[in-house]
Amino acid sequence: MTDSVMETTAATSCKIRTVSDTAAWLSTHNNYLILTHAHPDGDTLGAGIGLQGILRMMGKTAYCVCPSPVPYRLQGITEGREFLLIEQLPAGFLWDKVISVDIASPSLMGAYAVPFGEVGKVDFAIDHHGTNTLFAKEACVDGSLAACAELVFDIGMELFRWDEDARKMPISIAAPLYAGLNTDSGSFKFGAVTPETHHRAAVLLASGIEHTRITERIYGSRSVSQVMAAKAAYENLRFFHGDRVSLVSFTEETMKRFRLHDEDIDDIVNMIRGIRGVRVAVHVKPRGENRYKLSLRCEQGFNVAGIAAKFGGGGHPCASGCSIDDTVENVERMILSAIAEAFEEEEKEKAAVSEKETFSGTDSGEDTTA
Numbered sequence: 001m002t003d004s005v006m007e008t009t010a011a012t013s014c015k016i017r018t019v020s021d022t023a024a025w026l027s028t029h030n031n032y033l034i035l036t037h038a039h040p041d042g043d044t045l046g047a048g049i050g051l052q053g054i055l056r057m058m059g060k061t062a063y064c065v066c067p068s069p070v071p072y073r074l075q076g077i078t079e080g081r082e083f084l085l086i087e088q089l090p091a092g093f094l095w096d097k098v099i100s101v102d103i104a105s106p107s108l109m110g111a112y113a114v115p116f117g118e119v120g121k122v123d124f125a126i127d128h129h130g131t132n133t134l135f136a137k138e139a140c141v142d143g144s145l146a147a148c149a150e151l152v153f154d155i156g157m158e159l160f161r162w163d164e165d166a167r168k169m170p171i172s173i174a175a176p177l178y179a180g181l182n183t184d185s186g187s188f189k190f191g192a193v194t195p196e197t198h199h200r201a202a203v204l205l206a207s208g209i210e211h212t213r214i215t216e217r218i219y220g221s222r223s224v225s226q227v228m229a230a231k232a233a234y235e236n237l238r239f240f241h242g243d244r245v246s247l248v249s250f251t252e253e254t255m256k257r258f259r260l261h262d263e264d265i266d267d268i269v270n271m272i273r274g275i276r277g278v279r280v281a282v283h284v285k286p287r288g289e290n291r292y293k294l295s296l297r298c299e300q301g302f303n304v305a306g307i308a309a310k311f312g313g314g315g316h317p318c319a320s321g322c323s324i325d326d327t328v329e330n331v332e333r334m335i336l337s338a339i340a341e342a343f344e345e346e347e348k349e350k351a352a353v354s355e356k357e358t359f360s361g362t363d364s365g366e367d368t369t370a
């Protein structure tokens with residue numbers, strides 16, 4: 001899952017498509033540009049490269065691009081390439097259709113928000129964020145899926161029926177899809193994982209991919225600066241609201257002092273989430289002068305997407321993000337009070353439910369007396 005920041009402008013003209021509509025649409029055109037989101041994760045790249053492979057199998061020309069460098073640990077997905085830039089596309093390649101994968105809103109397009117960020121500039125969005133702002137002309141969105149790679153997988157099955165004989169599925173397509181599925185499902189730990197998720201994973205494994213090689217590259221190769229990022233995080237880690245909230249804030253100064261890059265700090269929020277008693281984890285990350293990006297995670301049953309939405313952000317119920325422009329102290333104050341409010345609302349709801357139960361318990365007995 002990735003954090004996403006919602007735009008307030010949603011195009012009402014966006015046509016909602018099913019998986020089979022999407023497969024049919026892909027058959028209709030010839031030259032595709034596939035956009036992934038800035039600060040890429042395994043899912044956007046896995047879905048993008050997987051879709052690129054599917055389109056090429058269909059005899060189409062397709063190139064997956066990304067506005068940011070690909071982190072080392074994800075370069076297995078991109079066959080070792082650190083950059084998938086538009087400038088690197090073969091001279092003479094002209095796309096007629098633009099597809100976005102795993103992009104909930106144009107604010108996640110980074111440098112490619114120009115020219116693709118305006119409503120209607122992307123032809124087709126394939127996404128698993130329920131908060132997708134429907135910026136594309138057409139969209140296939142399923143907010144119930146753990147990974148966008150699952151949606152691309154389903155499109156591939158619709159077109160090629162690889163699920164009937166998984167050995168026919170090319171490894172060059174199965175491997176990136178597996179990487180996307182594994183990373184965005186928290187290695188099959190998150191609540192969005194269903195029997196269907198495992199079924200898709202089973203087909204991908206049966207294709208013959210070397211899944212341990214894929215995951216070792218992703219999880220088993222922390223750089224020195226990622227370890228330094230963890231050190232910096234533990235130094236700054238604080239608890240609030242009766243130890244139910246863990247919070248780490250990095251400033252530009254932290255980044256300089258520990259010599260950190262953006263890609264080193266992506267996983268910090270997950271690190272401070274798995275602490276007993278902690279219900280909400282917050283990582284505040286610098287994005288320029290008095291501008292911060294917040295990553296929010298929470299336990300099942302709580303909803304950080306609602307909290308992120310108060311600051312113009314969004315995402316998944318248990319993994320969301322937003323941006324706030326202010327000093328780090330004020331940013332912390334604002335997010336902590338929003339979380340406190342959500343706790344209070346939850347308490348009120350619980351109290352209302354138990355009151356109702358008590359009431360119906362004493363008064364409802366439908367057929368107890370004749």
Ligand SMILES: [Mn+2]
Binds near residue numbers: 147148
């Ligand atoms: Mn995703």
